[in-house]
Amino acid sequence: MPVFSHSPLLDRLEENLFSTLEKMAAQVTSHRPTIDLSSGSPRQPTPAAVVATLQSAAAQPENHDYPSFWGKPALRQAIAQFYQHRYGVELDPDSEIAVFHGSHIGVTGLPRALLSPDQYLISTDPCYPIYRSAAAQSQAQFYGIPLHAKNGFWPDFSSVPEAVTAQAGLLMLNYPHNPTGAMATPALFDDALAFVQRLNIPLLHDFAYSAIGRHAQDVPPSLLTQPGSKEWGVEIYTMSKTFLMAGWRFGFAVGNPSIISAFKKLHTHSYSTVFGAVQDAAITALALPESEVAGYATLYHHRRERAIRALEKMRWPADFRQGTFFLWLPVPAGYRSRQFAERLLRDAQVLVAPGDGFGAGGEGFVRLSLTASDDALDEALKRIAALRLFV
Numbered sequence: 103m104p105v106f107s108h109s110p111l112l113d114r115l116e117e118n119l120f121s122t123l124e125k126m127a128a129q130v131t132s133h134r135p136t137i138d139l140s141s142g143s144p145r146q147p148t149p150a151a152v153v154a155t156l157q158s159a160a161a162q163p164e165n166h167d168y169p170s171f172w173g174k175p176a177l178r179q180a181i182a183q184f185y186q187h188r189y190g191v192e193l194d195p196d197s198e199i200a201v202f203h204g205s206h207i208g209v210t211g212l213p214r215a216l217l218s219p220d221q222y223l224i225s226t227d228p229c230y231p232i233y234r235s236a237a238a239q240s241q242a243q244f245y246g247i248p249l250h251a252k253n254g255f256w257p258d259f260s261s262v263p264e265a266v267t268a269q270a271g272l273l274m275l276n277y278p279h280n281p282t283g284a285m286a287t288p289a290l291f292d293d294a295l296a297f298v299q300r301l302n303i304p305l306l307h308d309f310a311y312s313a314i315g316r317h318a319q320d321v322p323p324s325l326l327t328q329p330g331s332k333e334w335g336v337e338i339y340t341m342s343k344t345f346l347m348a349g350w351r352f353g354f355a356v357g358n359p360s361i362i363s364a365f366k367k368l369h370t371h372s373y374s375t376v377f378g379a380v381q382d383a384a385i386t387a388l389a390l391p392e393s394e395v396a397g398y399a400t401l402y403h404h405r406r407e408r409a410i411r412a413l414e415k416m417r418w419p420a421d422f423r424q425g426t427f428f429l430w431l432p433v434p435a436g437y438r439s440r441q442f443a444e445r446l447l448r449d450a451q452v453l454v455a456p457g458d459g460f461g462a463g464g465e466g467f468v469r470l471s472l473t474a475s476d477d478a479l480d481e482a483l484k485r486i487a488a489l490r491l492f493v
Contacts, residue, residue, distance in 0.1 A: 114238040119231050119459035130447055137482040139471045140455040142280070142428070143348045146398060152345065155386040156379050165378030171370050173201035173354075177381045181354055184388040189324045191332075197359040198332070200366055203376050205310065205340035205353030208365075210236045211372065212306055212336065212355065213272055215364040217242040221271030226257050228460035228467075230280050230308070242271060248463050251421075255284035255430075259297040270301045276308040278315065278322050281460045281469040283424025285316060291328045298334050304361055305335035311426040313344040314399045322425060326357060336361045343427070345387040346398055352376060352384050402427040405472040405479060412483040417492040427472040430457075434491045439465050450485035 123140050130136055159165055172178070178195035185191045193199055202208055213223055213236040223237035227246025237244035245266045247257035257275075275294060277286030298305045307325040315322045325337050336357035341347040355362065406422070409429060413420045419432055433442040439456035446452045446468075455471075457464030472479065 111238065115235050116231065119455065122459070123453060123455060126444070126447060126453070130451060134451045134485075136447070136451045136453055137474060137478050137485075138453045139474055139479070139482055140453045140469070141471050141473055143473060144343060144346045144398075144427070145473050145475070146346045146401065148346050148350070149387065149390060149394070149398075151390065152347065152383045152387045156383040159379035159382035162379070165382070167378075169375040169378045169381065171366065171375055173199075173376065174378065174381050174385075177201060177385055180385045180388045181356065185324075185326070185356060188392070189327050191324065191326045191356075193356050194359070198362055199354060199356050200362045200369065201352070201354045201376060201381070202369065203353075203374055204351035205308070205338055205342070206232065207369075207373050208338040208353050208355045209233070209308060210239055211368055212338070212361070212365050213237065213240045213242070213274070214372075215368040216240075216304055216361065217271045220269065222266050222269050223272050223274060224262060224266065224270055225274045226276075226279070227462060228281055228457060228464035230276060231460060233274055233276075234461070236274075243269070246461050246463060249279075249282060249284070255279060255282040256290055257294075259293055262297075267301055270303050272303055272306065273298050273301075274306045274308065275325075276310065278311040278425035280310065280426060281428060281455070281457065281464065281467075282430045283421070283426045283428055285320075285423070285425045286323055286325075288323060288328060291323070291325050291331065294325075295328060295331060295334055304358065305331075307335060307337045309337050310340050311343055312339065313395060314402055314427055315425045316423050318396065318400050318403050320425070332357050334358065341384060341387060344395060344398070345390070347384075347387065350380055350383065352380055402472050405476065408476070409470070409472065409479060409483060412480070412487070416483075416487040416490075418486075429470045429472065430467055431470055432467055433457075439468055443468055445489075445491075446486060449489055450482070452482045452485055 178199045181199050182193040182195045185193050209232055217240040219241040222243045222245050224245050225233045226249050234244045249255040312322055325331050325335055336355050338355050340353040410420045410422050439458045443454050443456040455469040457467030
């Protein structure tokens with residue numbers, strides 16, 4: 103049977119971290135089931151009102167045709183109203199909003215629409231691994247600004263080498279930050295905007311963990327609340343975390359009209375459209391009471407407190423100021439990230455994400471997810487404690 107050569111692009115793409123973890127878990131043989139604390143997918147059920155809308159909308163004949171690339175006008179209006187109500191940000195539904203089939207498309211597609219070959223996509227190190235592959239798919243280069251615990255895992259834009267800034271094409275940030283859990287402030291966004299203005303490049307902000315701050319009263323800030331931000335930036339939003347709609351695959355981008363326009367053109371050539379019934383369900387989700395939506399994140403705050411108490415008992419250092427539904431934790435002395443993750447999987451049957459999978463700057467850490475059930479999380483931490491790795 104012939105073996106065909108592949109595109110050179112594939113040589114630039116690293117093995118997907120989460121498919122690697124899936125393979126690692128599949129190789130474990132034990133009388134105990136493996137507990138997955140690596141997943142970034144919420145495991146709570148989608149709100150009943152959203153499910154009910156989908157069920158009724160699926161029967162409507164108008165949803166059986168090909169949807170518009172731009173999304174339903176009522177959906178774009180609902181997004182504009184959501185941003186106005188939640189962040190005080192005004193959006194033009196026609197020129198400042200793009201909808202797509204999952205935020206992954208925004209994360210990879212917007213760089214493709216903006217970058218020229220050999221320009222730099224500047225982000226952070228560590229970062230969500232797909233940012234690096236977004237650069238590769240754009241025929242661009244990637245530079246990650248090193249993040250350090252002593253700086254609160256904020257990027258120091260003055261540290262970016264001149265050779266990188268001279269070829270810069272895009273800055274991409276993500277706060278609350280995956281994987282470190284660091285939180286943004288207006289000052290951080292001001293620094294980022296000053297950086298892109300100096301280089302005359304756009305800013306993309308991946309706002310995936312928009313509803314999950316450090317505690318229940320902590321609402322993470324939107325980039326677009328900063329003065330002048332719409333002139334320079336676009337924010338990518340996913341329904342997956344805020345509204346517990348991970349499997350529904352719906353996301354959108356809001357902000358600078360020229361960036362939105364460029365993406366829309368690419369969208370018509372590269373991606374499919376969103377099923378009309380899912381759009382209708384998204385309208386229902388965006389209109390849910392703010393108190394109800396905040397309640398979905400409360401579960402993660404309780405689990406974080408619960409987990410940190412358990413970590414303190416086993417003397418595993420943890421920073422309680424983290425946001426998102428992850429914990430970014432240092433590995434014990436004498437271990438590297440992947441070695442430690444393999445030890446937990448082999449001896450405790452607990453799967454965590456090794457920090458080096460998020461970039462060289464993640465070495466020395468692992469990422470632990472709070473999306474597993476309370477019982478599973480408690481059992482996983484109990485198994486890890488039994489290894490006595492921090493005494």
